[in-house]
Amino acid sequence: GAGVSQSPRYKVAKRGQDVALRCDPISGHVSLFWYQQALGQGPEFLTYFQNEAQLDKSGLPSDRFFAERPEGSVSTLKIQRTQQEDSAVYLCASSLTTGANVLTFGAGSRLTVL
């Protein structure tokens, strides 16, 4: 597609449920990033993929967070046993080149944990 697509756009989960957030990057983009954006804050880095390799997962807040990009295109961010503090907008971005340069962002997935 023409842009980065994220689904679902909105997700409400009960505390303790598992959720999966999907990102379809721009075709051919090497780099894929996940960010977490809390209300009134800037994006916070979660993890980085270069093709299918997860080269940096230092921003994942706990071992309940897991991301994959098995074929170097679509990526999924999974959150297990969701907690209220996980409520945020999860942003996916892709880039044609390696590293964080000119990023194209999706519209985000807003997660609300009750």
Add this chain to the structure above:
Amino acid sequence: AQSVAQPEDQVNVAEGNPLTVKCTYSVSGNPYLFWYVQYPNRGLQFLLKYITGDNLVKGSYGFEAEFNKSQTSFHLKKPSALVSDSALYFCAVREAGNNRKLIWGLGTSLAVNP
């Protein structure tokens, strides 16, 4: 520690007047600096970047930014504001020694009044 500061939560300007959105940074080494804009219900969009070279960088939608090394600033400017420029603006710096991470400011909400 590397950081980005956007000292103004909100900037108000009349349509047709010049606008400035401020950003200061703290980073070791040479900074890679970025401005992104976020419209409601849409993804962050790249505006412009400074890597090296001319201190005045021109970007999308008539925006420009001036890199000032002595003041560690990278203020965003536009000579004549439009109502459609009303949005949330984020400054970001790429972390030195880690080309995968962008460190983001908290954002500045720009309101352009007709």
